[in-house]
Amino acid sequence: MEDQDYGQFIRSVKISTGIDLSQYKETQMKRRLTTLRNKRGFDTFAEYYQAIMKDRALMNEFLDRLTINVSEFWRNPNRWEVLEKKLLPELIRQRGPRLKCWSAACSTGEEPYTLAMILAELGVLAQCQIIASDIDEGALDKAKQGVYPEQSVRDVPPHYLATYFTAEGGSYAVSSTLKKAVRFEKKNLLADPFDTEFDLIICRNVIIYFTEEAKLELYRKFSRSLRPGGLLFVGSTEQIFSPGNFQLEQADLFFYRKKSGAFPGSEGIYV
DSSP states (O other), X not given: OHHHHHHHHHHHHXXXXXXXXXXXXXXXXXXXXXXXXXXXXXXXXXXXXXXXXXXXXXXXXXXXXXXXXXXXXXXXXHHHHHIIIIIHHHHHHHHOSOOEEEETTOTTTHHHHHHHHHHHHTTOGGGOEEEEEESOHHHHHHHHHTEEEGGGGTTSOHHHHHHHEEEETTEEEEOHHHHHHEEEEEOOTTTSOOOOOEEEEEEOSSGGGBOHHHHHHHHHHHHHHEEEEEEEEEOTTOOOSOGGGGXXXXXXXXXXXXXXXXXXXXSGGGX
């Protein structure tokens, strides 16, 4: 009965919201949602579903638990240094200053704002396009506000902190220059279409929560969305073991470059 209850919850959520929970790792997702359901005093997922459909606060809490909104500026600083010192300068030399970038599953905005600071230091931010997306509207609202606790900025280099933030009590607010440079939008990575011709796509510490089938489909979609020579930046636990299957090649640790030419795979969906 418990499996049937959760199975019906998955189907109902997909019909109502377009979110397909079956593409997330079931053990992890079911455990997280059961804990949340019990915390709110519901004995079954059927009861919990009816509640989140009627109560926007409960729905936002559900989405927040679904997306694991844990983010920091300069998360894994050495990888951002590679992007800043090596890979972005290469892209700018090859493509010019008008880069098109996407921070996918951006959570509360630390990641796209980190990218914006780096592009500003390279002198090209005004010419670049930065799109940042997430499925969680609550997280996007926080990102647009651009105010963060001290813990979130602990890895921000001192120069960047002084230049692009204003201290407000125990919090730090990003500059208006950064806020104007990033366009935030709601997007479901598993269901919505992707834009194309990106020079850089950043999607970190998100794909690990999906099933293997969903991961493969996301890598295909990301590859199609990159222009030849464009970069995909993934998380430290999300190494792509056969990048050639997605017309990608390793550019550096956790960075993958889109190859030129036709897709080498034999499956028709790549054509």
